[in-house]
Amino acid sequence: MLTKRILVTGKVQGVFFRQSTLQKARELGISGQVENLPDGDSVSIIATGxxxxxxxxxxxxxxxxxxxxxxxxxxxxxxxxxxxxxxIL
Structure with a gap:
């Protein structure tokens, strides 16, 4: 098992990125969290699996x-x- 931080930038807020990440992570059996960052252009994912x-x-x-x-x-x-x-945070 390992933990990674995945920082995704672009048009990733307001497009269901967090909800879709939640679904994908659960499908893969990954635990962790996803959140929008205050810059309005980034999503941070902490994933363990x-x-x-x-x-x-x-x-x-x-x-x-x-x-x-x-x-x-x-x-x-x-x-x-x-x-x-x-x-989702």
Whole structure:
């Protein structure tokens, strides 16, 4: 198990990105959280899961939901964090 922070920028607020991320993470068995950042152009995801499942989530984030326009995805390693489930902040 590992934890990654995924920072997604572009048109990712107001397009159901957080809700879609929640659904995708639960589908993949990933725990963590997703939140809009105050800049209005970014979403931060903290995800804990297997390397394979995290890679699948990162791949999905490159595109996001249908109305999103993803410009950049930045990945950073985080200390292992335990979550009960995946939630929207």
């Amino acid at each position: 297997t390397e394979t499942r995290i890679a699948e989530l990162i791949s999905w984030c490159q595109q996001g939901p249908p109305r999103a326009i993803v410009k950049h995805v930045e990945i950073s390693d985080q200390p292992l964090q335990e979550f009960k489930n995946f939630s």
